Amino acid sequence: MDEEIPELERAFPAIAHYLPVRHLEAIQTSGMYEGEPGSWATTCIDNKACVFVYYEGDIAKCSLEKGYLNGETTWRKPISCHLFPIRVTSQPRTMLRYETIEECDAAVERGEQEHITLPDFLKEPLIRRFGEEWYNEFIEVCNEHKRIS
Ligand code: SF4
Structure with missing residues (x-):
């Protein structure tokens, strides 16, 4: 989102120390x-890893998230990342779509075992993006759907 560009620029100096040299050079x-x-994305290296990736092992x-969780910044990460695997499109109207990728298989399995639904798992980013009132209505609709299906 356009308004996230200044947030990204503000956060960068505080989290740069986590990044591999190659990513800093990129x-x-x-x-x-x-x-x-209207259509920004973080830069990728060789069309693969985002420049904000760092590696633990x-x-x-x-x-960005590491810096936020360590209290070094006040902005967590782009909302599109925070919402993943939900993708939001705004044309012709706002739509949410669940994107399946192989890398999420283990998380899906764990969610099934622990009865954690995607709306539960994504509560924080959904509220961040759409507000608490919207989220509560959304959960009501999900529950209603569960009752009749
Ligand atoms: S969560 Fe987003 S900003 Fe962070 S490393 Fe992944 S793609 Fe990059």
Whole structure:
């Protein structure tokens, strides 16, 4: 979202120390984000990892989120990342779509075992994006759907 660009720029100096040298170099060369107003995305390296990825062992993690959780910033990460695997499109009207990717299989399995639904799991980002009133209505509709299905 356009209003997230200044947030990203403000957060960067505080989280840069987590990033691999290659990612810092990529940011210096290509910038932190690309696209155009209404359609920004964080820059990727070799069309793969986002420049904000850092590694703990062989696990890729988000440096923006790490900085937020460590109290180094006040902005968690782009809302599109926070909402994943829900994707939001705004044309012709706002629509939410569940994107399935193989990398999420283990999380889906765990959610099924622990009876955690996607709306429960994404409560925080859904409220961040659409507000608490919307979220409560959404949960009511989901519960209603469960009752009749
Ligand atoms: S969560 Fe988003 S900003 Fe963070 S590393 Fe992943 S793609 Fe990049």
